[in-house]
Amino acid sequence: MPESSSVSYDAIVVGTGPGGASVARELAARGARVLMLEQGDAAPLRGSMLQMAGMAAVPGKGAFIHRDASLLVRAITLGGSSAINFATAAPPPPAMFAARGIDLAPALGVLRAELPMAPLPDSLVGPMAARIMLAARELSLDWRKLDKMIRPDACRSGCWRCVAGCPFGAKWTARDFVDQARRHGAVLRERARVRRVLVEDGRAVGVEAHIDGKTETLRAGRIVLAAGGIGSPRLLRASKLLARPAAFFSDPVVAVMGSVDDLDAEAPGAEVPMAAGASWHVDGIALADLTLPQAMYQGFALQAGRVDRLGAHPRTLGIMVKIRDGIGGRIGQHWVDKTLLPEDRAKFGKGVEIARGILERAGAHHIFASHHFAAHPGGSLRIGDQVDSGLQTATPGLYVCDASVIPEPWGLPPTLTLLALGKRLGQALV
């Protein structure tokens, strides 16, 4: 028999990634009584591969292997995938949202003023990224520094740990917004896995959650699902509010890597990834430097069958080729599967060719490409389809605010867009 809490909230927010943390912060700042329920834990980020593996490499929880052996990852922890992401910021495409009656400009304006968001100073652009940038520019590519959600004063050169969870407070994560929400009185319960939404008389009235070994029912006037591109459609299905398994995009990536013999670096192989890059928006292809921690590099080399390159990490330049894939595949309750469409393969073919050209220009040899992998599941409960432009589902009182609601194939860093959607929803709900 579930335990029923006597406390009632104005809003329950399920998940604390960028979408959930942003809406919770906005609601709490405006005086709403907010409960945040997060499946992961709030242990301080240590920047260790072991801690990262616990958040994002447990099969079926943070990591999903598709039928074609490609990998999809998300992080189950306070702050969601922002805890381990690469901190690259990009604004939402205005036309995509304007077509659905959504103007994110006001929210973006405020966010830009309060978030750390700028290109890295040259002192923090690693030697590998700098060498790739030089080679790309020699080929007349429009290769520019990217906006990073990083506080340069706290960031250390020769360090790679932001990708495992920055322990120095240099990288912005959604934990920053969770902390602000809590300062405004919001309540956080970690290790709280929501199982389903409770509906009475056709309206969402609460959730059932597994917390500390017990099942609890928690009630609120508004329920916001922000469990991410995989978690939110699963919750709707578990609540019998979604007729069939959701399809999704994942913005898959291939890493193209090659070794050089003359790298001048104090800490070779240790730098902030995605310091600079170029986009071919029309084609849905984006490229950026991608220096990975040694263990991740070796995993990709092994997967590509390049045992001969396992020891080459300190000398290997990497370029990420990311594509805007079509919406497809299925999110089941116990599995997630998506394979590439022929047009997705064609994009990879073109992007990998450009990346090879840059690496050759940079003097790299033994160039090889990894199998594709992905980290941006979204578009699974799209605006105009499963939610309206106010992010409300067909069930009154039930909203979705995370990467699920992105209405079209994407191919961009989603975080800033989700923060803006969360801010806008928080304002509307109050």
Ligand SMILES: Cc1cc2nc3c(=O)[nH]c(=O)nc-3n(C[C@H](O)[C@H](O)[C@H](O)COP(=O)(O)OP(=O)(O)OC[C@H]3O[C@@H](n4cnc5c(N)ncnc54)[C@H](O)[C@@H]3O)c2cc1C
């Ligand atoms: C390696 C990597 C690199 C990336 N690099 C970038 C980048 O450079 N720039 C960028 O913009 N984006 C990047 N991303 C993607 C970005 O981090 C995600 O798109 C973003 O975090 C998605 O936010 P969200 O709010 O949709 O959900 P998530 O961040 O997925 O958060 C969802 C939260 O819900 C919780 N949850 C799930 N199910 C339940 C449940 N049943 N009950 C309670 N809680 C639940 C999860 O634990 C999680 O905390 C990267 C991602 C990864 C993994």
